[in-house]
Amino acid sequence: MSDQSAQRHRRDSSSRTLADYPRPSVAVDTAVLVVDPGAESLGVLQHERPHGGANAGEWALPGTFLHEGETLADAVLRSLAEKVGLRGTRPQQLHVFDDPDRDDRGWVLSVAHVVLVLADDVDPVLANRPDVRVVPVENAAGQPFGHDEIVRLAVDRVQQDYALRPDPAHLLGDQFTLKALQALHDAVAPQPGPGEARPSIDTFRRYMVGRGLIQPTGESARKEPGSSVMGKPAELYRRSADVRDLTEVLGVRPVRKDRSRADRGADASGPAGSFRGLSGHKVNPHIQRLVDDVGTRVPLTLSGMPHYVAVRPAGEERVAAYARPQTLSIGLDPDDAESVGAEFRSFRLERTSAATHHVHVPMLALAEPVERRAAMAALERALARVAGSS
Template sequence: MAVDTAVLVVDVGNGALGVVQHQRPGDGEWSLPTTYMYEGETLADAVLRSLSQKVGLRGTRPQQLHIFDDPDRDDRGWVLSVAHVVLLLADDVDPVVASRDDVRVVPADDAVGQPFDRAVIVRLAVDRVRQDYALQPDPAGLLGESFPLKALQALHDAVAPRPGPGESRPSIDTFRRYMVGKGLIQPTGEFARKERAGVMGKPAELYRRAGESRDLTDVLGIRPVRKERNRAEQPVDDAGPVRTFGELGEHNVAPAIQRLVDDAGTQVPLTLTVMPHYVAVRPPGSERVAAYAKPLTLSVGLDPDDAVALAGGNPDFRLERTSAATHHVHVPAAALDDPARRQVARVALEQALGRIAGAR
């Protein structure tokens, strides 16, 4: 039994998400920190020991992510691996990287070519963290108990996928309307202190996550193996389901994407929710997202084989191998001007909605 840990690093200043790698002493390959379990050792202890010994990180709180049990995953023998993920700020990781030649941080999207199935572990970890941050304000608590709104937006922007061609991050006003309007954060009544003498302007108002006093062990602690989070336990939108773009408030999604989603909604049940970085397309009553409608791109989540086949048959559809369970196909709005590709994209969206609805 082994443990592999994807240490994801948020570089807020550069708006980037990275992953920690260490250089294996035997073959010099760069890989995730990993270790075999000792007799009588718990999973949690093995992970913390691995992070301390392999990459010099202490005081972290990893989450269990997935069990990898393919008998052929390791050519040295039958090894099961319990993958974990932990999210840290670059400011907390940089001193460790600077002090060691065998530790580095690489962009999460470029963490390929690692031994065994660790590239898949990274993709699964990135997908988990991005879903968490799309739904809640800083669920890992990296900013502490109180924070300025701009700091929260910068953190979420760094975790979120980079905008596609012609797209941009949401404005601070859009972000505020989402976080405050949905009651996800609330003002503390306090203001940030000035850090530099002579700086003009009003101090930034501080916010805190709503329900800060509730038990956050499910967000920050060690999750039981194979325990799936039921996002459907909480309502998607207190105002009721929105089924067409015409019912939404402010958004900037291309009309061709709006029409495609609205057309699909006449055949299969769906609901729309305006998120900070996109409009989420879901089956009614579910918080699992089937597709992301961004300004110039519709990103559809499919089974890996279906996604590969779809992107392979349509060269202008971009494939993103998001995780071991889901790949995304990014459909540009310009492609929807062609009736044949529009129909292909609509079928894919209906398939994605049915895939999630059928899994409930």
């Protein structure tokens, strides 16, 4: 008997061997996120499940069960080649999904992976595989086996990575133009909301170069043969060894247009100590009452802006929360925000940066006493966090 076989048959303190314990099947599922800088879009690759198998005809992420003696990485590469015809990628582990009831077929533990690829690299696959498609990430809903949650986590991971570093997936290679880098980051980042805009190329350059995140190589990009573009060739850049936080310019929250006080509309007012002292805003009364109730215990400064009311501790510059027309967005430490988001599913968690996550509390949730108390407590912690950091 080999040493390995002997280990398998060795009994533990309860006189059982490894074979006596029930074990789940192990699967790998991969979110292949497809970025198209030209269209400023982020999609996910799906394949149509074959007829004769489970969930036949449904669109899902590529995945497979782990074979005996196979590593997770090998299983991922095999599934991508077989299910969607994709080769030459380097997926990264994302999360282990271990809910025993997640798969109708039985006890299946899924090790989710994520990889970001350019649309140009996927186009040849789409041209030859009618059972493969790319859909916008926001439309990837109703997938089997909990794949919707995998896509959500994958998008969060990629957006966080691109909020913190210039092209961490190295899709542009070692050298790139500033315009190409900005187009890539704009495509990965969430779409701007009302009243928000992407950073201009000058703002992008000021942050990237001014903060030492990228450096000029001293070389220029070559013009394509037959190109009609006039003027000086674009300068090439490379990543710096010093990696810093890019959230202010790229982050998960798009950069808001600068507007001088004179440019603000009539909906901008303040500062005031409570909503009773503000006018012209459109914040829901339920949110107003919650903030004002907290203000009876913690002195506040409220400043009306065109699309929200900024909530600060009195005498502080940093904002603890944003009161929007239908939502209260509270800035918390990442661990605190994760805990609140996991406990209250009616709240939406946004992993805004490495230092701060936002918990978005919808107005409708405040009708429930438990959720309202949780939102008040979270706002008080956010205010204390801001006051304690000064």
